[in-house]
Amino acid sequence: MQTITIALVGQPNVGKSSLINAISGANLKVGNFSGATIEKTQTTLCYKGYILHFIDLPGLYSLNDYSLEESITTNFLRHSHYDLIINVLDSTNLARNLALSLQLLALTPRILLALNMSDEAKRENLTIDTHLLSQKLGAECIALSAKTKHNIPALLEAIIRIYKHTAPHRTEHATAIRTSPKHSSARDTILRSKNTRFTHDTRANTLTQHKMRQNLDSHSLSTQALNLAKICTHTTAQATSNLTQKLDSILLNKFLGLPIFLVFMWCIFQMTFTLGEYPKEWIESSIDFLAQSLKDYIPYPELGSLLGDGIIAGVGAVLSFLPHILILFLGIVFLEGTGYMARVAYLLDGILRHFGLHGKSFIPLVSGFGCSVPAFMATRTLKNPIDKLLTLFIINFMSCSARLPIYTLFIGIFFSADVAGSVLFGIYILGAIMGLVSAKILRLSIFRGTSEPFVLEIPKYRLPSLKLVLLSVLNKAKMYIKKAGSFILLASMLIWFGTNYPKNDTLIQSYEAQIATIDSEQSRDALSLELESKLLEQSFLGRIGEAMTPVFAPMEFDWRLCISLLNGLAAKEVVVSSMGVLYALGDGLDEHSTSLQEAIRASVSFPTAIAFILFVMFYNPCLAATIVFTKESGGWRYSALLFVFTSIVAYICALVGYGVASLLEIV
Known part of the structure; x- marks a missing residue:
């Protein structure tokens, strides 16, 4: 069967992960891009005699090298093989998403625009004329919903149709879409403004010319995108104050915002250590039983000790904390999926920036109180390498749960019961204070440089897909076992x-x-x-x-x-x-x-x-x-x-x- 390689490209929070899950179910392969820690999600689907190979590229706002994600996606489009681009857009925020679409249109004629979240747009009384938008862009557009799987079959049909009937490269004299002068094709406008000849052999060379990409002024792109959105989008009823605005009035309140977040995190950690303790004890009991059985039944004492006291006990110590990590990930992934975590980073950026940290550093730092392993992995949300490295170094100052038995032992010996709780609280506070002081020292010495500007999209509140949340947690668990367990x-x-x-x-x-x-x-x-x-x-x-x-x-x-x-x-x-x-x-x-x-x-x-x-x-x-x-x-x-x-x-x-x-x- 013939293989069609499809690159999923889109801005953050447009539902690319939801779409690839809706297409594949649980048949996902999660790894890393070469030389980076950015996750690379792929899936393969057999459909009507074709093997459809999907690659979910990191989200980006434009084709540049500002962040690691944008650099990886741009380099992939520059150097890697793909047959078709699916540009995923948020139907409720079309104007902002179309700015990236206008850049992608210059890369290849094999592009398909997937207008995701069409169900949410309908609830917000928004109607998008996909036929008119397709005509103006010179590319096929399909309204769909990854959440309800509406029009997913139509998307697969369109992939095959575009692959079979659209040339893989742009000819020297690109033929304009036949439209009236008033509504000329946006793709033709881009091609004329760049005055560029596109062929299969010159696509990579064209992409490497940074000045030619910069000639396409970002303001001009935004203006074109806004005009297209206005022409193709219609409001069928008077807009009212939505749920997002009502919740933000409470959760982003300058007095209530931080206490509410601390309550949420306290609940997550409470569940982590309360609910996670039961399966942890079961795992430890099973590991102890297995280790003792090996020592009892293996006739060679040295081999039995190696397997029981060494390998089984060591690997079991890692696996015993898997329930805690799963529950912690579940809580954080759920809050991220609702759009709440982006708001927390906004709330705390001003405080952390005084110590050289970024607003997005807070979630990895808080996770460090549970376990450093998921906390280190959570730093992937930081775009700037300096900000990420600094956060990685400071996480260790947040006392993980494995240190708690040591504190409890010595506090119980050398302090009276009436002050023991206060001493334990002081230990955690002192660790956090030393972490902030160390961050300032490292920022002024080793990790000097320009910090990443705090530019953050605040998504709408959404109830995340349970299936997507569970798959995300399971994938992180697999990576934890693979990365940690094998070395242990x-x-x-x-x-x-x-x-x-x-x-x-x-x-x-x-x-x-x-x-x-x-x-x-x-x-x-x-x-x-x-x-x-x-x-x-x-x-x-x-x-x-x-x-x-x-x-x-x-x-x-x-x-x-x-x-x-x-x-x-x-x-x-x-x-x-x-x-x-x-x-x-x-x-x-x-x-x-x-x-x-x-x-x-x-x-x-x-x-x-x-x-x-x-x-x-x-x-x-x-x-x-x-x-x-x-x-x-x-x-x-x-x-x-x-x-x-x-x-x-x-x-x-x-x-x-x-x-x-x-x-x-x-x-």
Whole structure:
């Protein structure tokens, strides 16, 4: 069968994603454009003997290189192969959308205009004369609705018809559409104004001539688009105050807007950790059962330990947080789909810009309180590379949920119950304040440059398609598992090896001989835990911890605290359980274990505890988050810079905290 490659092009918020989902159902392939982190959605459909291959290009307002999305789309149209362009437009905002259409008309005669959201236009008493618009543009126009799937078959028919009966390139003497002089074709107007010869061989050369594109004045395009929209659009009844205007009067109120948003986000996070905890416990129980079964039934202890304690436990730690991430993504995607998140960025841009951040940075920063992995991925909404990199660096200062058990453990040990809640709240506030201060420092030093102007389209409020929301969440979940889980597999094996080797056979035999002579089960367990602690101290990771001790000597960190921090680089979740092993209490402990609290209270001073909390607050994120950070930032050099920067900030803050706490003890 013959393949027709179709490029979907349109401005943001015109429903391209909804349209490609309406065409394909769930048969989507989501990846990235080469050399970028911008998502590339594709789908294939067999229709009447043809293979229709759709490529959803990033949304753009005009054919230029202002943003990464616009650069990718323009480069695709310049260098890549495609047979036909479907230009998706918002029927309720035709004038603005037609400005891009007029540019696309100069690229190829194989173009089809899909006037999406025709159902919304009808509800707003708008009627578009698609026949007249087609005549003036010299391109076929179809009114449709991706939400209701109205006219989707007609769109597919038009694709085949245009492919079969329209030349793939423009001839030297383009034939004008036969219209009256008063209503001449807009395409002909563009061709005459550019005085350009189009052929299949010269299309790319024409696109590369930036000056020729700039000659098509943007003001002239907007004027032509507005005139076309006025001629082809009719209002059948008096317009009234719509739902969007009524909601904006409340949600964009200068006094109520921010508190309302905070309530919404509190609800999302509450659902994330309340509802997500149940499947998390089920996943952890299943992982523990599988790991223990492998260790019990595999006849080779070393292989069983590698599979159970290393691979299964490591990958399971990542998968156990998948429910939280799915719920968090679900809430954010839903709010984005309604058009509300764009309004939040508008509300907060003024505050964040004082610290060198962008209004759109707020959503990734807030997401960082849940998990850094989806927060790093959420920075894709930032167009300017400098703004995106700065936001990526600051997300780590928002304490993720994996740090919470560490805070709870130390607060419970060193603070009374009546102030524990206030101390925990202060930790999160201090992290956010340090993040803003660090953003200002980085903006004035490393990430200097012009920030992206805050130009943001405020879409109308819409109830998003449930199917589209679920597909978006599932695609993000797949990307999370693919990007994070695969790397954790290797890291888990390395950590297992580092904590289990080299073996001290003499020490093992000595303790086993002692254990064999003791009848008390409690005494045998104590000796077993003591052996485990000594073996860990003599392992490769233990030796690294011992080597790190002089660095943290000013804060009185012993080798056990150092190893706990080192293990936290893999996953913050393992810090508490690592302490259980290191303090010879077993690994089945959590932040509420009384024996662990007593052991730490006996071994760690108050100033050291404060320093440890501060270091945990600011040092490098876990391995899964670091991998995603590397993908989103564009290279390991930024990950190295993040490690150095966060380590310096964490060390300085911990040292200052130790000094202040020591003075308070004296006073």
